[in-house]
Amino acid sequence: MSKICPVFIPFAGCTNRCLYCDQNSLTGFSQSEITHSVVSQIKTVTSSGSFNKIAFFGGSFTCLQEELRQTMYRISREYGFEEIRVSTRPDCINKNIIDELKTNCVTEVELGIQTLNDKALSENLRPYDANKALKSLRMSCENFYTVAQVMPGMYSDSADEFLEGFEVLLSFKPRGFRLYPTVIFKNTPLEKYYKVGEYTPLTLSEALQICLYCTAACISNGTEILRIGIPTENLDYSDIAAGPFHPAFGDLIRTLALMLYFSESGNNLVSSKDGSRAAGYKSLVKKLSLYKIVDGNNLFDMHQVYKFIREQFIEGNFRLFKGQTSHFAEILQDKANHR
Template identity: 30%
Template structure:
């Protein structure tokens, strides 16, 4: 069944803090407050374009939903719940802060049909949280995550890579702590310098340098391996491209790419192929059979992987589309290796020494 999301943006509504990296109005492209009437209009407009047999979800993004006045929360949610009650919509999702969750709030959300709660955690390193002016601690994250699970909601956790004081080690620490909380899914975002934020000020004063693309890919590939080897789905890597979200517009600097996930997954394949070359002392050209969704990742952006392997090992890589869904067959000389994506992640877990 096709999953379709009806996004409703609530920029900075209710948010008690201005985090150093955040300007929701720039990120979402929405600068006006949301009302129950607008919620209904947005839902109805989207429903005109969605097939009736789709799994439809209404998602309140941006801001800190559960920090809004309780009456406004219920007013917005009551509209969404009408579509749940009519069995038109399957899920209601919202995002909020870890320190804006308690049992009273969860009780209200449950009564109003909410099924999925995402927490904007960003990091579980206290110094990174402090430098980013998050206004909450790692203990808040642990407490709220446990409550959300206890109340039967699906839990999503969001993390950022490259915040002030961040390092690869701290990112990996955050991912490992996420795993202990057993979220249903995770989102990973690189830190970008958005106009009219505290981070822009630090950057212009020379007190903050964003991670470059290479460092970001190197970190995020390890995060993906950690989450996937622990059966946690990563539903997004990088900000979704919008009219505002692109370098030179609202983004001043940072590791932005409209297909960041593709770059990261491509690097995973390259690392695995290079591991096989070294492990088996391969000398012959390589032919890889896989399904069509993986071919571009194996070849790499602008044939990056093909060029890298040839320049370093003088081995040519070719791909051939096959019907082997989620599996890969590698042939080189007299050697043939068949594996699955799941096993590749397991191997990379040890290759990366995680």
């Protein structure tokens, strides 16, 4: 099993600033002295043990100048890492880059695709279109363990267009997804749009519905969900101006899934009253344990739950199920706002 040494290279390789981006709030690192920062981080992490894989997060690795990329490869070798994982953008993937990555022991690539809505990509200042994103995704999937990062709720995007694009991405069979609903950070261009009324973020309820759909689609397709909701490590909550942020977003997704499952599957072992009171996954699991459905060491089979949800979404009772999803998501939003 790989033991990963995470290294953050915030903004490295970025030639523009997307509307929503305030990466310093996510990583806690400045842009300067990339090489010195990488070495310092490696020394700090590896002081606690040995690691066989290094992961470069936060920047667009393949958009870095070739000399700096080669420096990163050299440092990785010098510290004994056998495998490398990189994050990057679709516009910085081509055959030559693919060959370079394979030559230098890169085994995993995470692509920040965000959406396949060309209008949203352009207006959020993403430097590629949907066609380029899909070409890069195909090339990456053919050569590496590939993870696609997507962002429901972007400026100029819509839920329907986002989900239509998500189904296309899923058909390319990436190994995993990260779902990051768009959150407005202070001092970003997106905050200015929000303040003057040009942008309305997703509500927590809407974000839960979209991400539940994506999660159910992935699980049913045998695709891994690596993360749901923006990373909270080193995140100062006061930097968030608005948007569907919740520190336990993934737990809320699981809770919503269980509420829907018991409501629609005909399983009445948990009452609607109990389901409506649930404000988090652990809370609902406690209630389930009272009904002898699960115990602390044997959680309910969430794969079964997500597969059921996927089936309901794509069959004839979609409208009813979508209405139930909205109902329970609004309950969870209310509970989350009053915890």
